[in-house]
Amino acid sequence: MPSFGWHFLFNCQFFFNLAPQKSRFMSGHNKWSTIKRKKGALDAKRSKIFSKIIKDITIAVRESGSDPDSNPRLRLAIANAKGASMPKENIQRAISKGADKDAASLQETTYEGYVHSVAVFIECTTDNLQRTVANIRSIFNKYGGNLGTNGSLAHVFERKGVFVIPKSHIKNMDDFEMEVIDAGAEDIESDSESDIVTVTTQMEDFGIMMKKLEVLGIEPESAQLQRIPITTTPVENDVALKVLKVIDMFEDDDDVQNVYHNMEMTEEIMANL
Numbered sequence: 001m002p003s004f005g006w007h008f009l010f011n012c013q014f015f016f017n018l019a020p021q022k023s024r025f026m027s028g029h030n031k032w033s034t035i036k037r038k039k040g041a042l043d044a045k046r047s048k049i050f051s052k053i054i055k056d057i058t059i060a061v062r063e064s065g066s067d068p069d070s071n072p073r074l075r076l077a078i079a080n081a082k083g084a085s086m087p088k089e090n091i092q093r094a095i096s097k098g099a100d101k102d103a104a105s106l107q108e109t110t111y112e113g114y115v116h117s118v119a120v121f122i123e124c125t126t127d128n129l130q131r132t133v134a135n136i137r138s139i140f141n142k143y144g145g146n147l148g149t150n151g152s153l154a155h156v157f158e159r160k161g162v163f164v165i166p167k168s169h170i171k172n173m174d175d176f177e178m179e180v181i182d183a184g185a186e187d188i189e190s191d192s193e194s195d196i197v198t199v200t201t202q203m204e205d206f207g208i209m210m211k212k213l214e215v216l217g218i219e220p221e222s223a224q225l226q227r228i229p230i231t232t233t234p235v236e237n238d239v240a241l242k243v244l245k246v247i248d249m250f251e252d253d254d255d256v257q258n259v260y261h262n263m264e265m266t267e268e269i270m271a272n273l
Contacts, residue, residue, distance in 0.1 A: 052257050053081045054094040055125040059106055061098025072207060076223055083164075083221040111136045112153040115145035115246045116239050118263045119156045121227050126255040135253050143246045156262055157227040161206035163199040163213065164221045170197060176216070183212035196221065200228075229262035240269045 060074035068075040074095070081091050105127040112121050126132040140147045167190065170176045176197075177188055184205030190197040201209050206225060213220060235243065243263055250259045263269075 048252075048254075049084050050086055050090065051254065052125075053077065053084060053086060054090070054097070055106065055257065057081065057091065057094035058098040059108065059125060061095055062106070066095050066099060072210070076210065079219060080222050080224070082219070109133075110150060111147060112150060113140050113145055113147040115140070115143060115243050115261075116235060118233050118235060118243050118261050119153050119229070120145070120247065120250070121153055121157055121260045122250055122256060123227075123258040124253075124255045125257050128255075132253075132255040135255065136250070139246065139249050139253075143242070143249070145246060156229060156231060157260060158230055159203040159225050160228045161201035161203060161209055161223070162226045162228075163201075163209060163223045165197045165199065165213075165218060166221055167195055167197055169218045169220075173197075176218075179216060180209065180212060183209050185209065226258075227260040229260070232262050232264040234264040234266075237266075237268050237272065240265075241272060 056077040057074065060071060060077050064071040064073060066074070068078055078091055081094075106125055107127070107129060109124050109126065109129060109132065110122060111124065111133070112119075114120065122136060124132050124136070137147050139145070167173075173190070177185075180188060180199050184201045185199050186202060187200035188197065189200075199209065203225060206223075210223060213223075240263060243261065247259050247261060250256050
């Protein structure tokens, strides 16, 4: 989630809102992308962010080679690295690392569970599955959560393509909206309080949108497949703070790439962030 530089606060109900002060396609998602940026700016360590991106690049090279032109996943990882201001030499080292034998030991895995009735979905990349599952289980157990089986949250989250684009990269908003709608955008969000536009697509339209942005000459700040909650869970403010603390614990683990949850974020909870 999606990667705040925070990957976990993605809690949106998709709907149309024709309010004139906002974009023609609106939902609650902009709130989450805004929080994501604020959270990341406040407390996400640059080294942690870079570590996650390096793993993405390494896996991409291992799977389909080191040429970004013929490797869409690598091209995406490099774009996200640039969005995070990763130096070019770091990107190149990560690409070279992907061809090393050590890259073969990296595995992608996911874990699902509940913390105080809130669904939590965790994506990991690891070279030691036993260590990773032990760490994840320990956090769940320590903070009163329950680690479930894979697939248990299939009814809670759905995968969406989420593109975060600086407004400064868009010359004409009306033209931009028409172009991305044609490429499969189901949600476009922008408001006067944010310097970004968030475009959301169905998972199957992710690649089409990437190509459309390339044709338009627009480089997104980030482009990710994120797990967006279909349903949300309301909790009291004190419980929300406990859940957020647990999510921070997951995010601090070196093997964790992204954490998503379905907690309903009220204005009171938002204020406490």
